[in-house]
Amino acid sequence: MKKHLALLALAFGTVAGAQNAPAPDLWAGAWKLDISQSKLHDAPKSAVVTIQPADEARTKIAYTVHMIAADGTTMHETYDGKSDGKPYPLMINGKEASMVSYTRTSNVVTTSTGSSKDGRNTTATITMSPEGKTITVETHVTDSKGTYDDTAVYEKSS
Secondary structure, three states: OHHHHHHHHHHHHHHHHHHHOOOOOOOOEEEEEOHHHOEOOOOOOEEEEEEOOOOOOOOEEEEEEEEEOOOOOEEEEEEEEEOEOOOEEEEEOOEEEEEEEEEEOOOOEEEEEEEEOOOOEEEEEEEEOOOOOEEEEEEEEEEOOEEEEEEEEEEEOO
16 A cells, blocks of 8 residues: 555656646747837837747846847847846847846736936836737837837747
């Protein structure tokens, strides 16, 4: 009987361990801006966001953005921080452009706040669709020209 209980405990422990194994990071990968579905104050010609896989605790947030602006200039944006609500630098073309904090509120929702050196402030809610194929970023912006809202929709491309 003790042998059967030990085997049962081992089997349960294996199943429980498999159930507790970290799920794949659905955020990781390349995401292409769908301009036709987005409502942007200053829409670029194109943008691709590449999100790095999170750490096991799901606290790391690291991404790069390659964008071609409406005027044809290119921009390279990088961020490497944590989803702990503390600000980390957002770099544009190798220079610190703003400080941004992220808070992951669930597996599919992250919020952020940011402040730029030029006085621009943002708050955003980033939501992944239930099937993991679309990310929608709803941003409220306050700058020297006033306030406005943007909605950017990204489709997973890899």
